[in-house]
Structure formats: structure tokens, C-alpha cells
Amino acid sequence: MGGRKLKVASVATALVMTGAFAAVAAARTHGSAAPAKAAAKYRIGLVLPDLSNLYIAGIRDGAQAQAKKSGVDLLVKGTNDAAGQTNATLAYVGAKVNAIVVDAIDGKAIIPAVKAANKANIPVVAIQSNVYGGKTATFIAGREDLAGKYIGQDAVNWCKKYNPCKIGIVEGIRADQSGATENKAFRAVVGKVPSIKIVGASETQYDPAKALNLASNFLTANPDLNYIYAWWDPGAAAAVKAIQAAGKLGKVGVGAQNGDCIALGLVIKGHQTQTSAFFPSIIGSQGVISAVSAVQGKTLPKYIEAPVLSVTTKLANAWLAGTSQPPAKLRADIMRRLKEAKSGNCPTK
Incomplete structure (x- = not known):
């Protein structure tokens, strides 16, 4: 994507x-x-x-x-x-x-x-x-590799609290080169941390319903799952639903890419910990x-x-509060999107 x-x-x-x-x-x-x-x-x-x-x-x-x-x-x-x-x-x-x-x-x-x-x-x-x-x-x-790198960095930061740190991956379509590039970069980052263990990864054909089912299966098979990486934001939103259903909202980190309105709203709330925002x-x-x-x-x-910006819960709320500023050349765009996401009035088309 x-x-x-x-x-x-x-x-x-x-x-x-x-x-x-x-x-x-x-x-x-x-x-x-x-x-x-x-x-x-x-x-x-x-x-x-x-x-x-x-x-x-x-x-x-x-x-x-x-x-x-x-x-x-x-x-x-x-x-x-x-x-x-x-x-x-x-x-x-x-x-x-x-x-x-x-x-x-x-x-x-x-x-x-x-x-x-x-x-x-x-x-x-x-x-x-x-x-x-x-x-x-x-x-x-x-660059999809940068998006994957940023998600990997978020996972590494989240995993500092856990040893071992278990990660499940919600894939899109493995034949999709952009997703595969992002996935490779993510794995390269988390692969440098011995305490991180990838406990499962499976395709979902970029179908949020399949992503929800997969994330639910991860959580059932691994009650101590710590982080879910989804190849795309709608997959991450599905993972958040699975986490909420399991009563673990905010206890399992979630990272993805795109930076759509729904994802940014979840990031602001801390339900999704990061998104690599494209423009x-x-x-x-x-x-x-x-x-x-x-x-x-x-x-x-x-x-x-074209630019890619890593947006975490901490950064999103600092930008909205005015205690920090996003990069100047992306400021107007990302602030408009964050305010729209916080209001809950996400566009439908």
C-alpha cells in the first residue's frame, strides 16, 4: 500500500x-x-x-x-x-x-x-x-523500508518492559512487494534484540475480518503476547478490537503503517502505539x-x-498539546489529520 x-x-x-x-x-x-x-x-x-x-x-x-x-x-x-x-x-x-x-x-x-x-x-x-x-x-x-524500520523501533521500545517479548505479525499478501519490503525492514530491526520472539505470522489478504481472526488467534495461543505488528493500519485497527475483546487494551503494543484517520485516533488514545504516516x-x-x-x-x-513520519502516542499528544512540534514541512498536513482524528470525524471517502 x-x-x-x-x-x-x-x-x-x-x-x-x-x-x-x-x-x-x-x-x-x-x-x-x-x-x-x-x-x-x-x-x-x-x-x-x-x-x-x-x-x-x-x-x-x-x-x-x-x-x-x-x-x-x-x-x-x-x-x-x-x-x-x-x-x-x-x-x-x-x-x-x-x-x-x-x-x-x-x-x-x-x-x-x-x-x-x-x-x-x-x-x-x-x-x-x-x-x-x-x-x-x-x-x-x-519508502516502505523506512515505514517498517519505524514500526520496528516502536516494537523495540515497547519490548524493553518484557523479557521475553512476544510479537505476532498480521501480514497482508506476501506477494505484495511493498508489504514484503516493510516486513523485511521490521524484522531486521527487531531481529537485533535477543529477547524478542516472533511467535506467529500469517497472511490475511489485507482483509480486516481475517486480520481480526488472526489477531484473536495470536492472543488465544499466546496469553502473554506483548506486541502485534500489522502490515497496514486497518489490520492494526482489527488487532486493537481483538485486544479489547481479550480485555488487554493498552497492555499489548500495536504498530502499523499508513497514518489514516482511524489509526491516528487509536494512536492518540494509546490503543495503537505507532503508525508510520505516509502523505x-x-x-x-x-x-x-x-x-x-x-x-x-x-x-x-x-x-x-516522498516523506514518511513516525507518529507515536507520545508524539501525537505532545504535538496536539503544543509542547512539541512535528517537522515544519509536514506540520500543516499532520496537524490537520491529528485534529480530525481526535474529533472522531474521520472522512468516509
Whole structure:
């Protein structure tokens, strides 16, 4: 997912705008090729997964806000079907848009559509999930390995109170490269602590109902379970439900990634101890900025690293209380999300 993402310090752990982001800004100013037409006339086609997913909706919202700011016409199509994404991309090629931005569900299935765009000289910008064929102007995403590292650090901190410290892992789909990368990084961190024991790990196909069942089984088989790591926040929310049902709310640590509204609300309450927050609105915004630069013939970095921020219960409440501040370049975004989460008025789409 989100995959999805530095400074490690007691105040915050974040990758704020990297040099790659700065390079995009420089390209807008110092690009060698003159634009073929005014940016206000550009049409950009955005292809996303299912827009009912809050994270994906965040990418759309960020792209729409940037499109308005840049004066471009943004067309949006969201579908949770690889064939539907291919058809949407081909439709944009047929409509002769100036650029295409795509978050591919299947980086291989989308290749023919990307190649069709290449043949039509339409730049393609990949966001969130990479494309494994054809030519793309750039790839914009957070680093899943950092997300896993941050979750691992939270688990290590939680486990200082226990010896041994037992951890259960709620996996998504092992064939999902982003989840596998995050999982590998998590295991690398906790694997350095001899007292930590992983007592179980199983796939759930990113299904919260299966995640709830798995977490419940972990707790039944291991009454002294200390921590649950879920590959994604809805899986963590399911784990929290299982922990609550077992009468152990606040006694079992829970870490995951995404930083959605529900997860942030659980983190604030201390029911979930950490989430590695991604910034979908920033990814969407940078997708539009990069698309415009590509249309104008400017060279972009092969990879643009989007930010990831570790949000723990301690940090979330300190930021809300004003006793500490998140990184300046992420402050407005994460504070808006934390306040929304604390109010309980989480968006539904």
C-alpha cells in the first residue's frame, strides 16, 4: 500500500522533502526545454485504484489541489481493477492528454498502456507503485523500508518492559512487494534484540475480518503476547478490537503503517502505539508538478522520495498539546489529520 515514505530523533522521525523534491523544483525553474503551450492549457489524466480507499482519495485530493494551483485540467479515474486501469490509461492516450499520472495496481499489467503513451509521446509519471516496463518520467513514493524500520523501533521500545517479548505479525499478501519490503525492514530491526520472539505470522489478504481472526488467534495461543505488528493500519485497527475483546487494551503494543484517520485516533488514545504516516496529498501534488515539468521537456530524477513520519502516542499528544512540534514541512498536513482524528470525524471517502 503505502506503499506508500531522515532524521531519527526523540522529537520526530521523518523524511521531509528530500533533495529529489528540491530537484523537481529546480527543474521547474531551470529546465532546458521551452514549454510547448501554457500550463493552463495542459490536460493531465490521473489513474488511481479505488477512490473509496481514504489513502487513495488523499492522493486525488492533493493532485486536484495542485492542478487548481497550476491552472491545469485534471481528469481522474479510480478503479480497483488492473484491466480497468489499463483501459483508463488507453482512453487518456486516445483523448490526447498532455501527460498521465498513474498509481498502478499491477505494475506489469499496465505496461502495454504505458508503452502506448510512450508511442504517442505522452509523458507518464508513476506514483505510489512503480511500473515495470515502458518509460516513465519519474517515480514518486514513500519508502516502505523506512515505514517498517519505524514500526520496528516502536516494537523495540515497547519490548524493553518484557523479557521475553512476544510479537505476532498480521501480514497482508506476501506477494505484495511493498508489504514484503516493510516486513523485511521490521524484522531486521527487531531481529537485533535477543529477547524478542516472533511467535506467529500469517497472511490475511489485507482483509480486516481475517486480520481480526488472526489477531484473536495470536492472543488465544499466546496469553502473554506483548506486541502485534500489522502490515497496514486497518489490520492494526482489527488487532486493537481483538485486544479489547481479550480485555488487554493498552497492555499489548500495536504498530502499523499508513497514518489514516482511524489509526491516528487509536494512536492518540494509546490503543495503537505507532503508525508510520505516509502523505498521500503530497504524493498527488508532486505527481501533477512532475507531469507539468515532463510536458515542458524538463529532466526529472528517476525516483522522488516522498516523506514518511513516525507518529507515536507520545508524539501525537505532545504535538496536539503544543509542547512539541512535528517537522515544519509536514506540520500543516499532520496537524490537520491529528485534529480530525481526535474529533472522531474521520472522512468516509
